[in-house]
Amino acid sequence: MTTESPERTIVRPYGDTTGDGMVQVSFTLPVPHSKRAEGAAQQLANKMGIDPAMVVHAKPMGEGFTFFVVYGRVNHLVDVDAVEVVERDFPLLTPKEANAAIKRALRRRLVVLGACIGTDAHTVGIDAILNIKGFAGEKGLEYYREIKVGNLGAQVSVPQLVERAVAEEADAVLVSQVVTQRDAHLLNTREMAAAFREAFPEERRPLLVVGGPRFDEAMADELGVDRIFGRGTTPAEVASFLVHRLVGRSAS
Amino acid sequence: MSASKLDLDPVTVRKARSLARRAGRPIVKLARQHTTVSVERATLRLAGLGGADGEGTPWVNRLADAVRADVGLEHGLALPVWDALLRGEAEDLATLAQKASAGSVRFAVPEGARARRARSASRRSVGAGIRRIDQRRRERDRLITRHGDAPRQPWIYLIVATGDIYEDIPQAQAAAREGADVIAVIRSTGQSLLDFVPEGATREGFAGTYATQENFRLMRAALDESGKELGRYVRLTNYASGLCMPEIAALAGLERLDMMLNDSMYGILFRDINPVRTFVDQRFSRQVHARAGIIINTGEDNYLTTADAVEAAHTVTTSQLLNEYFAKEAGLEDWQLGLGHAFEIDPAVPESFRLELAHALLARELFPKAPLKWMPPTRHMTGDVFRGYLLDGFFNLAGAMTGQGILLVGMMTEAVVTPWISDRDLALQNVRYVLDAAGGLREDFHPAPEGLIATRARQVLGETVELLDRIADEGLLDAIADGTFGLMRRPADGGKGLDGVARKATEYYNPATDLLEDEQ
Numbered sequence: 001m002t003t004e005s006p007e008r009t010i011v012r013p014y015g016d017t018t019g020d021g022m023v024q025v026s027f028t029l030p031v032p033h034s035k036r037a038e039g040a041a042q043q044l045a046n047k048m049g050i051d052p053a054m055v056v057h058a059k060p061m062g063e064g065f066t067f068f069v070v071y072g073r074v075n076h077l078v079d080v081d082a083v084e085v086v087e088r089d090f091p092l093l094t095p096k097e098a099n100a101a102i103k104r105a106l107r108r109r110l111v112v113l114g115a116c117i118g119t120d121a122h123t124v125g126i127d128a129i130l131n132i133k134g135f136a137g138e139k140g141l142e143y144y145r146e147i148k149v150g151n152l153g154a155q156v157s158v159p160q161l162v163e164r165a166v167a168e169e170a171d172a173v174l175v176s177q178v179v180t181q182r183d184a185h186l187l188n189t190r191e192m193a194a195a196f197r198e199a200f201p202e203e204r205r206p207l208l209v210v211g212g213p214r215f216d217e218a219m220a221d222e223l224g225v226d227r228i229f230g231r232g233t234t235p236a237e238v239a240s241f242l243v244h245r246l247v248g249r250s251a252s
Numbered sequence: 253m254s255a256s257k258l259d260l261d262p263v264t265v266r267k268a269r270s271l272a273r274r275a276g277r278p279i280v281k282l283a284r285q286h287t288t289v290s291v292e293r294a295t296l297r298l299a300g301l302g303g304a305d306g307e308g309t310p311w312v313n314r315l316a317d318a319v320r321a322d323v324g325l326e327h328g329l330a331l332p333v334w335d336a337l338l339r340g341e342a343e344d345l346a347t348l349a350q351k352a353s354a355g356s357v358r359f360a361v362p363e364g365a366r367a368r369r370a371r372s373a374s375r376r377s378v379g380a381g382i383r384r385i386d387q388r389r390r391e392r393d394r395l396i397t398r399h400g401d402a403p404r405q406p407w408i409y410l411i412v413a414t415g416d417i418y419e420d421i422p423q424a425q426a427a428a429r430e431g432a433d434v435i436a437v438i439r440s441t442g443q444s445l446l447d448f449v450p451e452g453a454t455r456e457g458f459a460g461t462y463a464t465q466e467n468f469r470l471m472r473a474a475l476d477e478s479g480k481e482l483g484r485y486v487r488l489t490n491y492a493s494g495l496c497m498p499e500i501a502a503l504a505g506l507e508r509l510d511m512m513l514n515d516s517m518y519g520i521l522f523r524d525i526n527p528v529r530t531f532v533d534q535r536f537s538r539q540v541h542a543r544a545g546i547i548i549n550t551g552e553d554n555y556l557t558t559a560d561a562v563e564a565a566h567t568v569t570t571s572q573l574l575n576e577y578f579a580k581e582a583g584l585e586d587w588q589l590g591l592g593h594a595f596e597i598d599p600a601v602p603e604s605f606r607l608e609l610a611h612a613l614l615a616r617e618l619f620p621k622a623p624l625k626w627m628p629p630t631r632h633m634t635g636d637v638f639r640g641y642l643l644d645g646f647f648n649l650a651g652a653m654t655g656q657g658i659l660l661v662g663m664m665t666e667a668v669v670t671p672w673i674s675d676r677d678l679a680l681q682n683v684r685y686v687l688d689a690a691g692g693l694r695e696d697f698h699p700a701p702e703g704l705i706a707t708r709a710r711q712v713l714g715e716t717v718e719l720l721d722r723i724a725d726e727g728l729l730d731a732i733a734d735g736t737f738g739l740m741r742r743p744a745d746g747g748k749g750l751d752g753v754a755r756k757a758t759e760y761y762n763p764a765t766d767l768l769e770d771e772q
Contacts, residue, residue, distance in 0.1 A: 028674045061677040062426045122441075123522075124557065153524055155445055179441055179459045213667065231635070 009081040013074055021073040023050060028067045033060040041068040049076050086217040086228075088237070090244035095144050098239045102146040105247040112141055112242065113206075114174040115152035115161050118188040122178035123154050125211055129174060129235050140235045147239065158188075158195045165206050166199065172207040172242050180214045186223065193224030207245055209238065258617050258709045259701050264717060265618065271720035272573035275728045280581055283535040286528060287762065289447070289752035291536045292316055292329040294498035295764040297506075298381030299374070301345040302465060304451035311349035312499070313448045318352035322359040325754035328762045330374035335362040338369055345377075361759065371761055378763040382543065385505035389545040392508055395476065396485045402433035403484065404691070406626065406651055406659035408683055413438035413670060415457035417467045421474045426673075428478040428486045431680050434511060434658065436489035437471060439463050444494025444523050445748060449503065459670070463490050463500055468507035487511055489549070492537045493519055495529070495749045501537035505544035511590065511658075512541060515551035516578045517571065521737055522554055526747035527729055538582030539768040548584065549658070550575040553594035553627035555737055561596040561631075565611050566715035567737055568593050572615060573720065574728070576622075583768070586621035590658050594627035595647040603704060605646055610708035612654040613699070618713075626651045628662025640664040641682065648686035653697050659683065 015022025025045065031037045038055050045053035053072035061067045093101065102110045114126045128135035130151045132142040142149045150168060152161065165173055175192055177185035189210050196205055211229040220228045227241055293312040304310045319325075319332050333348065341357045342348035351357045362370050402408075410432035412423045424435045440457030443450075453470060454462040461467060468490065475486040487510035492501040497519070504512050516534050519525035541548055552568040552575075559567065572591045579589050593615050597604040615624050628647045633640045644662035651659045661679045663671045671679075699705035723731040735741040 026674070028672065059677075062430065062673055065673055067674045067677065155442055182458075184458060 009079060011078050011080060012076075021075065022071065023074045024069065024071050025050070026067065026069045028061060028065050030065055032064050033058055033066040037066045038068070041066075041070060045070045045072055049074050051075060084218070086220075090241055092236060093240045093243060095139065095236070095239070098236075098243050099144055099146040101243050101247050106146075109146050109148040110172070110242065110246060111148045111150070111168055111170045112172045112174060113150045113152060113161070113165055113168060113170045114176070115156040116154045116176050116178070117156050117158055117161060117192055118177070118179075118184060123176070125178060125213075126151065126174065126176035129176075129211065129233070129238050134235050138234045138236050141239055143235075144239060147242075158192050161192065162195050162199045165196070170206045171246050172209060174238065175208070175210045177210060177212040177215070180212075185210075185212055185214060186219075189223045189225060197224070207242065209241070211238075256617055257698055258613055258706050260614075260617055260710065260713060264713060268569075268573055268618075268713065268717050268720060269577075271717065271724045272570075272577045274724040275720060275731075276574055276577040276581070279531050279728055280535065280578070282528060283531045286532045286753055286755055287325060287328060287760065288498070288529055288532045288749075288754070289316055289320070289325065290496050290498045290533055291762070291765075292325065293496075294502040294536065294540070295328075295330060295378060295762055296333070296345065297499055297502045298385075298764050299345060299377035300381060301349060302451075303346065305350075305353065308451060310448050310451055311346060311353075314353035315345070315349035318349075318355075318357070319359045323361050325752075326757040326760065327361045328756070328760045330378075330763050331361055331367060331370050331759070331761050332359040334370040334374040334377070335360065335366060338366070338373060363759075367759070367761075371763070374761075375763040375766065379767060381502070381506065382764070382767050385502075385540070385544045388505065388508040389543075392485070392510065392545060395479060399479045399482075400484045402487075404687070405623075406656045406687075407433040407487070407623075408680070409434040409436060409489070409625075409658050409660045410676065410680075411436045411438055411660070411671075413460045415440065415459070415461055416455040417453050417461055417470055418455060420461055421471060424471060425474055425478045427676060428475065428482060430677060431684065432486070432661075433484070434487040434489055435471075435475060436511075436513075436660075437461050437463075437467070439491045444491075444519065444525075447495045447749065447752065449496050449499050463503075465503045465507060468503055468509060472507050472509070489513070492541070492548075493551075494523060495519075495525060495533075495752070497530075497533040498536040498540070501540040501544075501546075504546060505540050508544075509546060511547045511549055512537075513551065514538065514541060514548040515554075515592070516575050517732065517737060518551040518554060520732055520742050520747065522551075524742065524747045526750040526753065527732055527742060527744045529747070529749040529753050532753065534578065535582050536765065536768075538579055538584055539765070542583035542585070542588065543768055545588070547588045547590050547623060547658075548579065549590040549625045550592045552592040553596070553625075554592075556594050556596035557631055561594070561598070561611075562601060562607060565712045566719055568611070569614065569618070569712055569716040570719050570723070571737060572619065573716070576619065586619075587623065589619065589622040590625040591615065591619055591622050592625045592627060595629050595643075595650060595662075596627075596631050599632055599643060605650065606704050607708055608646075608650050609654060609699070610705040611712065612650050612656065613705065614709040614712055616654050616656070617709075623657025625658045625660065626656035627660050628666070630666050633664075633666035633668075635668050637664040637668065640666060641678070644679065645682050645686060648683050649690060649693075652687055652690050653693050655694050 012021040013023050038058050041055050042053050050072035057069035059067045114130045131140045134140040141147050208225040209227045213231040215228045217228045217230050293316050296312045410427045412420045414420050438460035440460045440462045450462045450464050453466045479485045489511040492512040492514045519530045520527045552571045629643050641664040663675050665675045729744040733743045
């Protein structure tokens with residue numbers, strides 16, 4: 001494999017030489033520190049495909065735990081072509097372009113409702129997308145003249161959310177979920193999607209978008225929503241998606 | 253603090269304080285004119301009423317609802333409740349609550365001699381609870397003398413949050429063994445919006461563990477055990493916030509918690525709780541904390557999670573000054589004021605560390621006797637744990653250089669996972685390295701009078717005075733309504749819990765307030 005070139009789609013990790021396969025991992029084992037414990041760490045690394053594995057650091061932590069740092073060569077290959085990801089399948093618009101597109105196609109403001117549902121009180125995500133302050137240097141949706149934003153805040157129940165969506169004739173509903181304990185984010189999302197399907201005929205249903213740091217963006221269909229946005233999503237991406245789907249839909 | 257390192261103008265500092273007083277005074281007046289369901293239920297708890305019915309509804313809620321349905325809230329609960337007891341409706345509070353929720357007691361507001369008797373009977377019962385809080389405070393002093401106190405400042409503050417009190421206990425004990433001086437048990441998400449305090453030991457919570465009296469008791473006992481083993485008293489922290497803040501404050505006093513998160517405006521801004529409800533509940537809970545010798549931790553760090561840490565620096569200082577005014581008015585002393593602030597400036601901003609030092613030193617110099625609560629970076633923790641570890645190191649260094657009192661240990665896995673055992677250990681190594689290597693740096697650290705740090709601190713103080721001036725003129729409630737803090741807009745007639753507020757009638761009586769204010 002010494003002939004790997006940049007075009008190659010089969011790759012190995014890179015330490016300091018092409019094809020060296022070097023990785024670094026750290027983990028804790030529930031055993032007190034000893035020679036045997038270091039051997040156990042090495043064994044785990046070997047089973048992970050790291051061979052040879054160097055246990056470069058071992059430190060007792062708490063009672064009966066040892067923390068390890070391991071460096072070594074991993075024998076797995078990665079086929080970049082075989083990777084499946086949700087690529088952005090819509091054009092990224094500036095706020096000005098988004099406003100213009102909405103105005104042209106809808107001839108009214110686009111109505112967006114946002115909330116954290118269930119017991120989740122972490123409004124960081126929804127606020128980053130909606131608040132005028134925005135995120136990563138981009139202004140939030142409240143900044144868009146042609147978008148009317150209702151931020152319902154935290155701990156909104158699904159029935160409340162549906163009720164508001166009906167009352168405000170929402171075009172899109174954005175839900176943020178940060179808490180993932182006991183898969184709360186997945187359960188809440190499914191519940192929300194089901195409630196909206198029950199309350200609206202499919203062609204009149206608002207676009208359902210969820211976001212949060214722990215979602216798998218490929219799970220939209222499985223969870224019954226139109227789109228999932230993961231960590232690092234910016235307001236412009238969300239706005240562009242909404243415009244792409246809603247403006248497209250009304251024009252067709 | 254000896255001589256000023258920032259050369260703050262004493263006239264400006266005095267002006268800032270007097271503006272905070274001017275802005276706060278109408279709020280105190282408002283708080284004195286009102287009561288809330290939670291203040292009244294806290295009073296019943298101090299009189300010894302605990303427990304819950306078969307559905308888990310606490311008896312204090314049952315009794316409060318029954319009384320309120322008969323005579324309203326505006327006279328307080330004490331007069332109608334103790335009048336019913338004196339009439340022989342039940343032999344004790346617990347029985348009365350049961351009968352009341354079954355609908356077999358009618359409550360009335362007593363007058364004349366009957367009112368006098370109800371007042372003194374309620375004062376006796378609630379007095380027993382206050383005496384219990386006094387005992388717990390003396391017990392804390394005794395244990396600190398016996399086991400010893402935290403070895404140095406800042407105190408190292410660590411969080412546990414499993415959702416299960418029986419998992420929290422070994423984690424908390426392990427954290428204490430690893431060097432934590434203060435353990436905080438994060439509350440279950442959503443508890444702040446419950447209008448009752450759950451009952452008993454709990455094993456299920458979301459991103460935290462419910463605050464209940466039994467959970468408090470279990471954790472206190474476990475940390476007392478650790479204190480004995482480690483030869484230093486380990487402090488316990490929880491949250492007196494949300495709709496039940498006064499009740500939780502009372503339970504904290506009864507179970508000898510040592511610190512409580514207790515901010516005058518947090519509930520309004522970040523939980524959308526009604527402003528009047530919050531200020532009334534706040535004042536009562538702070539009176540309890542004052543009595544119990546509990547250190548409060550205020551929540552200014554939160555503003556910087558929504559607003560920009562440089563642009564909004566003066567809102568932090570403004571809120572600290574308001575928190576100080578409200579705290580002192582409620583009887584808290586300087587050593588009980590864990591005023592909050594945080595290391596949240598975007599690391600991409602040039603000279604961000606010097607700006608952090610300026611802000612941290614400004615807080616230190618404005619509140620020289622307060623044990624400031626120094627909060628680690630969260631907003632700019634990106635998932636790059638290596639960079640996060642470095643940022644936490646700088647946070648620790650700023651804490652050491654500016655003499656912070658309580659240091660919440662930052663985790664490199666912030667925003668990634670709830671901390672693993674290794675995250676916590678690495679984080680403590682980071683703190684220890686910095687404190688061992690540079691713990692005394694404060695003594696050599698004298699920012700140049702015209703340098704960036706001193707100039708920036710004076711600028712923030714100047715902006716604080718301008719903002720306080722505006723708030724004092726406009727009124728604090730209006731300032732909150734138009735998004736001055738944390739960019740949240742909260743009108744005085746909106747938010748949750750407004751239906752639990754009542755304007756006091758002239759015959760209003762509350763033995764707890766009476767006793768707590770008596771001794772001030």
